[in-house]
Structures are given as structure tokens and as C-alpha cells.
Amino acid sequence: MKSQSFFALVASAIVLSACGAPQAAPQPAAPAATAPAASAERARTLILAMPSLPVNLDPGVATSGAENMLHRALYEGLVNFKGASTTEVEPVLAESFEPNADRSVWTFKLRRGVKFTDGADFNAEALKIGYKRMVDIGLLGNTINRFTSGDVENNLVVKDEYTLEWRCGFSCPDLPLALGTAYGTFVVSPKALKENEKIENGKSDHAMPWFERNAAGTGPYMIESLKPNEEIVFVRNPNYWRGWGDDKQRFERIIIRNVPEPSTRRQLLERGDADISLITTVEDYKALRATGRFQGSDKPLFRINYIVFTKRGVLKDPRVRQAIAYAFDYEGYANNVEGGLMRRGTSPWPSGMRSAVGTRGFQYTYDPEKARALLKEAGVPEGTELTYMYATGYGYYERMGLVLQAGLEQIGLKLRLEERDEAAFNDIFYGNRPVEELPDMMGYAWWPDYDDFYNYVNPVFHTRNEQNDGLGNGARYSNPELDALIQQSKFETDPAKLKAIYERAHQILMFEDPAAIYVAEPQEEILIVNSVKGHPWNPIHVKTFDFYSLYRE
Amino acid sequence: MRRFLRQSRLNGLALVLVAVVLFAAVFGEWLAPHSPRKQNLADRLQPPSATYWFGTDDFGRDIFSRVLSGARISVQVALVVLTIAVSIGTVIGAVAGLLGGWVDAVLMRLTDVFLAFPALILASAISVALGNNLTNTMLALSMVYWPWYARLARGQVMALAQREFIQAARALGMSNSRILWRHMLRNILPILLVQMSLDVGYVVLYTSALSFLGLGAQRPEPEWGLMLNDSRKFVQTAPWTMLYPGLALTLTVLGFNLLGDGLRDYLDPQLRHQRV
Numbered sequence: 001m002k003s004q005s006f007f008a009l010v011a012s013a014i015v016l017s018a019c020g021a022p023q024a025a026p027q028p029a030a031p032a033a034t035a036p037a038a039s040a041e042r043a044r045t046l047i048l049a050m051p052s053l054p055v056n057l058d059p060g061v062a063t064s065g066a067e068n069m070l071h072r073a074l075y076e077g078l079v080n081f082k083g084a085s086t087t088e089v090e091p092v093l094a095e096s097f098e099p100n101a102d103r104s105v106w107t108f109k110l111r112r113g114v115k116f117t118d119g120a121d122f123n124a125e126a127l128k129i130g131y132k133r134m135v136d137i138g139l140l141g142n143t144i145n146r147f148t149s150g151d152v153e154n155n156l157v158v159k160d161e162y163t164l165e166w167r168c169g170f171s172c173p174d175l176p177l178a179l180g181t182a183y184g185t186f187v188v189s190p191k192a193l194k195e196n197e198k199i200e201n202g203k204s205d206h207a208m209p210w211f212e213r214n215a216a217g218t219g220p221y222m223i224e225s226l227k228p229n230e231e232i233v234f235v236r237n238p239n240y241w242r243g244w245g246d247d248k249q250r251f252e253r254i255i256i257r258n259v260p261e262p263s264t265r266r267q268l269l270e271r272g273d274a275d276i277s278l279i280t281t282v283e284d285y286k287a288l289r290a291t292g293r294f295q296g297s298d299k300p301l302f303r304i305n306y307i308v309f310t311k312r313g314v315l316k317d318p319r320v321r322q323a324i325a326y327a328f329d330y331e332g333y334a335n336n337v338e339g340g341l342m343r344r345g346t347s348p349w350p351s352g353m354r355s356a357v358g359t360r361g362f363q364y365t366y367d368p369e370k371a372r373a374l375l376k377e378a379g380v381p382e383g384t385e386l387t388y389m390y391a392t393g394y395g396y397y398e399r400m401g402l403v404l405q406a407g408l409e410q411i412g413l414k415l416r417l418e419e420r421d422e423a424a425f426n427d428i429f430y431g432n433r434p435v436e437e438l439p440d441m442m443g444y445a446w447w448p449d450y451d452d453f454y455n456y457v458n459p460v461f462h463t464r465n466e467q468n469d470g471l472g473n474g475a476r477y478s479n480p481e482l483d484a485l486i487q488q489s490k491f492e493t494d495p496a497k498l499k500a501i502y503e504r505a506h507q508i509l510m511f512e513d514p515a516a517i518y519v520a521e522p523q524e525e526i527l528i529v530n531s532v533k534g535h536p537w538n539p540i541h542v543k544t545f546d547f548y549s550l551y552r553e
Numbered sequence: 554m555r556r557f558l559r560q561s562r563l564n565g566l567a568l569v570l571v572a573v574v575l576f577a578a579v580f581g582e583w584l585a586p587h588s589p590r591k592q593n594l595a596d597r598l599q600p601p602s603a604t605y606w607f608g609t610d611d612f613g614r615d616i617f618s619r620v621l622s623g624a625r626i627s628v629q630v631a632l633v634v635l636t637i638a639v640s641i642g643t644v645i646g647a648v649a650g651l652l653g654g655w656v657d658a659v660l661m662r663l664t665d666v667f668l669a670f671p672a673l674i675l676a677s678a679i680s681v682a683l684g685n686n687l688t689n690t691m692l693a694l695s696m697v698y699w700p701w702y703a704r705l706a707r708g709q710v711m712a713l714a715q716r717e718f719i720q721a722a723r724a725l726g727m728s729n730s731r732i733l734w735r736h737m738l739r740n741i742l743p744i745l746l747v748q749m750s751l752d753v754g755y756v757v758l759y760t761s762a763l764s765f766l767g768l769g770a771q772r773p774e775p776e777w778g779l780m781l782n783d784s785r786k787f788v789q790t791a792p793w794t795m796l797y798p799g800l801a802l803t804l805t806v807l808g809f810n811l812l813g814d815g816l817r818d819y820l821d822p823q824l825r826h827q828r829v
Contacts, residue, residue, distance in 0.1 A: 261785075262786050263785065263786060263788055263789065266789070281786045281787075281790075283598065283786075283787060283790035283791065284786070284789075284790065287789070287790060329592075329594060332592075332594035332595070333594070336594040336595055336597055336613070337594055337597065337611070337612070395786075399611075402592075402612060402772060402773065403592070403594070403612070405772065405773060406590070406591070406592040406612070406773065409590065409773075416771065417771065417772055419767065
């Protein structure tokens with residue numbers, strides 16, 4: 001058994017590597033003579049260390065925050081949120097926009113002289129083609145679909161080369177606000193689309209395979225290199241319409257690295273080998289903030305971290321879901337496990353939104369006795385095992401699961417935790433598996449495209465269907481009364497009626513037919529080195545950046 | 554025992570370490586001052602103190618109680634794995650050695666298939682295929698270990714087959730199974746036991762390695778490898794979360810390895826004579 005010693009050594013190395021230095025990806029130290037040049041180059045380079053790097057670059061397909069971050073470097077939409085505001089937008093590819101009297105039609109004057117990185121001109125026709133593609137793909141077309149009443153072809157009217165008339169089909173005062181989102185509003189080059197589109201049996205692939213690994217947008221940066229799951233490097237788009245004036249030291253290159261190990265991300269920040277990172281451990285986050293070298297945000301995001309229920313097996317009974325919600329220690333989780341960097345969830349949608357019901361509505365407390373009584377009433381046998389699946393890399397999904405596991409143990413249920421990498425998790429969550437093949441619970445988070453009840457609730461809680469509803473409803477939740485309320489809210493403008501809708505929806509989702517445990521509202525986990533300026537910390541632009549606005553001071 | 558202790562100072566250390574681990578494995582549950590699984594979120598990441606001797610982890614669980622409970626898991630796994638591996642390996646090896654010919658060839662090629670893979674890789678692959686939990690880890694490690702015992706048993710049986718008392722038994726018309734049962738097993742058992750004592754440490758280490766990789770024990774089990782994995786995040790902020798399970802694992806492996814080495818030397822007639 002001589003070779004055992006070798007294998008034992010390997011095993012030891014794996015186990016005891018926990019005691020050693022984590023695998024960093026350090027920059028090689030520059031020789032002394034070239035130090036100033038190297039340091040100047042470093043100053044002009046922005047380095048991000050992120051916990052995962054899925055690289056679907058198609059802004060019409062990829063739905064995760066990590067991918068959206070990449071899209072924001074490469075693509076643009078008509079408008080963007082103004083700084084940290086969630087209720088004001090500023091023009092980007094639109095130069096100006098005006099509504100008609102009843103605000104059912106908006107006229108967008110488009111910016112002239114803008115080119116896509118493949119040389120194509122940006123104009124009204126390009127915009128329409130790009131938005132039609134978005135809707136035709138069927139993944140991220142919700143916003144455009146909603147505000148064109150499902151008819152892009154006839155409701156986006158090209159009046160002239162740089163004028164687009166947008167007909168909602170109903171009074172839509174929120175249209176510019178809705179277009180401020182970075183999800184489903186970015187425009188791809190019609191030239192790249194045409195050149196790379198493949199049509200089989202009369203069905204277009206919308207050039208999705210090409211756009212997955214390539215980009216042709218109007219954004220400030222272009223791809224220099226891409227190593228899937230490892231690193232992506234962007235360089236300046238030399239023809240960017242806003243120009244690269246010398247007023248600020250904007251970045252020439254952006255390097256985004258996949259660094260799954262939390263302690264390595266911390267080390268990279270501390271050593272100055274990364275400028276921005278996602279710090280998913282509370283202790284690391286607090287320790288780094290305490291150094292005074294990094295900036296973060298103390299405001300809660302427009303985001304809820306959930307544990308969603310799949311209505312299958314014992315979970316079909318709402319009393320069981322209520323019992324599980326009573327078994328979660330909300331305050332202990334938010335205040336201790338997350339060190340006060342999260343607020344306990346009080347509503348199925350963020351408490352900062354205009355539609356929030358919050359503490360006016362039903363709230364759960366941590367009450368294992370009540371949970372036990374509900375389980376008994378529902379006839380759930382002691383020792384029943386449930387599963388909870390979550391995506392790796394973010395920390396809080398796992399921590400939520402572990403707190404729930406301990407809570408369920410107290411009421412006689414077992415919880416098996418299943419970790420998946422983000423891509424595999426998204427395949428399950430956004431895929432088409434039948435409910436019976438899904439885990440009992442999943443860790444998940446959602447934030448709105450803009451501050452709007454319908455925009456938030458429809459993708460997450462509406463029954464998933466062909467009309468693009470329920471896209472983020474990975475647990476396939478379905479409640480006909482809630483569906484009706486969501487649809488009603490879509491066109492309702494009477495504040496009293498809207499308030500009634502919000503309160504009824506809150507009662508259904510929280511208590512009568514719980515869709516999830518609404519665990520917490522987090523604040524941004526991103527830390528940025530103090531020398532990098534220009535990030536507005538907008539609570540809707542979660543984990544992403546307007547790269548053009550960032551500069552080194 | 555006295556001669557065993559006199560043979561090397563390390564033998565004494567080995568006995569102490571193994572005794573402590575076995576004591577913790579048997580009585581740890583009663584000795585633990587806190588529940589090893591119960592969370593106390595208000596007391597998370599407390600450094601070692603009079604209340605929490607080894608401090609607490611990120612969910613406020615008492616690390617001392619978890620380390621004690623971990624001893625039971627490690628010892629249990631090692632016993633189950635080695636019992637299965639020795640049983641399967643000895644039967645296959647003995648049959649191959651005794652019958653020889655094509656039976657030997659087939660069984661040994663089967664053994665070679667298992668031995669062709671690095672142990673940890675094979676155990677990981679089996680664990681992944683069967684599903685990640687401690688039961689499957691035990692099955693996986695049993696699959697990794699039986700071929701070594703098959704080889705060992707086969708060699709011993711083949712050597713014994715040439716001995717006069719076995720040939721005499723054959724001449725008297727004793728059946729193969731009777732020879733195996735009555736004469737061979739009792740002769741190879743001490744050698745197998747020494748090998749087992751050497752392997753306990755490795756099995757504990759592999760179990761922790763698999764749990765560390767997420768393939769073995771699952772949360773909230775107080776398994777040492779899993780505890781190490783969970784504490785990696787706190788290497789800078791709360792090093793005690795990593796120190797104690799790491800120390801427990803190191804001392805356990807060291808104890809069983811020293812004991813195995815000591816026993817091997819003690820039972821080796823040549824080494825014994827050299828010392829004399």
C-alpha cells in the first residue's frame with residue numbers, strides 16, 4: 001500500500017489547504033525600473049474580482065446580474081436612471097422624449113452620429129429591429145412587450161431616421177422610467193444580427209449563438225479577450241459617441257476575473273490587485289469597510305432575498321408553507337448572521353417601492369410552537385425531508401438555508417441543502433422542468449427593472465405562461481386570484497384601487513398561499529476602492545456598473 | 554503491552570492519542586457542554602472562552618461540542634469502511650489465492666481495475682455517482698479499500714498454501730472451504746488487523762477530504778472536514794473556527810498512523826530480533 005501515502009498526502013493537502021493561503025490570482029510584481037510605467041498602466045485599468053463569471057453576452061438572453069454587468073459595458077438603451085434616483089431618468093441613446101396629451105404615445109428623438117462597434121449606424125430602424133429581436137426571443141422582452149401592447153411591429157413607428165414614435169396603446173406615464181432598466185432594453189447592431197442570423201425551417205435563431213460570445217453594441221467598451229469562467233477583458237470603444245475626453249481619468253481596460261473564493265477576493269482588494277469586488281462574508285465586509293480604504297453603500301437595495309416554495313408534496317398544503325415561514329428566525333438572520341447588513345423582509349416586494357405594504361400587512365414572527373401546531377394540523381409526519389437548492393458563490397443563499405435547516409430541525413423536519421454553480425442553478429430555475437422534478441425550496445433574489453408593482457410581481461409570482469409572465473417564477477407558483485390582481489394592476493391608475501390590489505396581493509403571497517419566505521432586504525455587497533469614483537449606488541442597478549461613469553482619482 | 558511501549562516512545566504517544574479519540578467517540582455526546590447542532594445566532598463567532606472552550610462558529614454553535622461529536626463520526630466511518638473492505642477483500646483474495654488458475658486471474662484483474670484509479674479520485678467519483686452523504690462516502694471508501702485487502706489476503710493465502718500443515722490438511726482430504734476457514738483465516742487475521750490499524754488514519758483523512766469537497770457529510774453534521782470547509786471564510790477574522798477541527802483531524806490521523814507503525818514493527822519478527 002505504498003501509493004496510499006501519496007494519496008493520503010493529496011487528501012491532506014486538500015483538507016489542510018483550508019489552513020493555508022487561498023489561491024489568489026496575483027498580478028506579478030513589476031521590476032523596479034518599470035514600476036512607474038506599470039503603475040500608470042494599473043491606474044488606467046479597472047479590475048473586478050467577482051464570485052462567478054457566466055459569460056452569455058447576449059442582452060436579449062442572459063438574465064443574471066453577473067451577465068447584466070457585462071452587458072452594461074457593451075450596450076446601451078434609450079435612457080438610464082439619473083444617478084441614484086429610482087424615479088428620474090436621463091437620456092442616453094435618446095436625445096429627448098415627449099409624450100402626447102394622454103401620455104399614450106411618446107416621441108423619442110434619437111442621438112445622431114452614434115455607431116455600433118461593427119460600424120453600423122444607430123437609428124430608429126436599428127432600434128426597432130433590436131427591440132423586435134428582444135421580444136421575439138421571448139426572455140427579456142417583458143418591458144417592451146408591455147409598453148407596446150404586445151405589438152412591436154405596429155406600435156414602434158419609425159417616423160424618420162432619428163425619430164421613433166412609441167405607442168403604448170394605453171396611458172403610460174411610466175414608459176421613460178421603465179426604459180431606464182438595464183434588462184431587456186439594450187440595442188444590438190442590426191448588421192451583426194443580419195450577418196450572423198441563421199434561419200432553419202423558417203425559424204430564426206436571432207443570432208443568439210453569435211451574440212453569446214461576441215458583442216456589437218453602442219456601449220463604451222468592447223471585448224478584447226474572453227476566457228469563459230476565468231476572465232473577460234474589455235477595452236475602450238474608440239468611436240464611443242460620448243468620447244474619451246481628458247476631464248476624468250476613465251479606464252482604458254476593464255478586467256473582470258472569476259474569483260469564487262471569498263477570502264481570495266478580500267485579499268485581492270486588500271493588496272490592491274482588484275478595485276471592485278463582491279464581499280459575501282459579513283466579517284470581511286465589515287473589516288474592509290473599517291479600514292477606510294473602501295466605499296460601500298448602507299442603503300437597502302430594491303431587492304428581496306427569498307426562499308421560494310415549490311408547491312409539490314407536503315408543500316401543496318399552505319399550512320405547511322406557513323409553518324416553514326414561522327420556523328425561520330428572521331431577526332437572528334438579518335441582525336446576527338448578516339451582521340445588520342440586511343433588513344428582515346416585510347413584504348413580497350421591496351419596502352422602498354411605491355407599492356410597498358410592509359408592516360401594514362401580515363408579518364411572520366419566529367414561532368416554532370406555532371409552526372409545530374400547523375404541521376400537526378396538516379398531518380406532516382415527523383422527520384419528513386425537504387430539499388433546498390441554491391447557487392454557489394453568493395454566501396447569503398447558503399446562510400439562509402442553514403438558518404432554515406436549524407429552524408426546521410426544531411419542528412421535526414429535515415432539510416437537505418443542495419448547492420449548484422450558478423449556470424446549473426439557472427438552468428433549473430429558468431428551465432422547463434416539471435414541478436415534480438424541482439427541489440422543494442430554492443434560494444433566490446429579485447429586483448425590479450424600475451419602481452413598479454406589476455414589473456416586480458408579474459415575473460416572479462404570476463403563473464408562468466407563453467405571454468412571458470412568470471419568467472422569474474422558478475418554483476412555478478400559481479394562484480389564479482393573484483394572477484387576476486397582477487393583470488388588473490397593469491393598466492390601473494386609480495391610487496385607491498391600486499392600494500387595494502397591493503394589500504390583497506400581500507395577504508395572498510404572505511399568508512393565504514405563501515409563495516416564499518421573504519427573508520431579507522440586503523444592502524449592496526460591492527466594495528470599491530476609494531480611488532475609483534463615479535458609482536452612484538443606485539438601488540435598482542444591483543451588482544452592476546455604468547462603466548463609463550467610473551474613473552480613477 | 555510493556556514491551557510495546559518500550560519499543561518506541563512514539564508508541565506511548567500513539568496509545569494516548571488513540572485512547573483520547575476513542576473516548577471522545579464513545580462518551581463525547583454526554584461530555585459535550587452544548588448541542589453540537591443547535592444554532593445560537595446571537596453568539597456567533599465568539600472566541601474561546603469559559604462558556605465556549607473552543608469558541609463558536611458562524612451560526613453560534615459550540616466548536617468544542619462539534620469537535621467531540623466529530624470524533625464519533627470519524628471513528629464510526631473508519632470502522633464501517635474497514636469492516637466492509639476487509640470482509641470483501643479477504644474473501645476475494647483468499648478465494649483467488651486458494652483456487653488459483655482462471656479464478657485467480659479474473660479476480661485479480663477485477664482488483665487491478667479498482668487499483669488503477671487514484672484512491673481519492675475513485676472515492677470522489679463513486680460518491681458523486683451515488684449521491685453526497687456520509688453513507689455513500691462509507692460505500693465509496695469501502696470500494697477503494699477492498700482491493701488492497703484482497704491483494705494482501707491473496708499473497709498470504711498463497712504463502713500459507715505451501716506450508717506443511719496446509720499440505721497435510723489437503724492430504725487428509727480436507728475441503729478448500731474448510732482449509733480456508735479452519736487454518737488460513739486465523740493465520741492471516743493478525744496481519745489484516747495490523748493493516749487495518751494503519752488504515753484507520755487514512756480513512757479518517759479521506760472521509761474529511763470528501764466532506765471538505767462537499768461529497769461526504771452534509772451540513773449541519775459536525776464532521777471535521779466539513780467544519781474546515783465552512784471555516785475557510787474566517788481564516789482571517791475567526792481562526793479558531795478552523796484551528797480546532799484541523800487539530801482534531803491531525804492528531805487523530807497521527808495517533809492511528811503511529812499506532813499502526815508501532816504494531817507493524819512490534820509484530821515483525823525480523824525487526825524484533827534486530828532490537829533484541
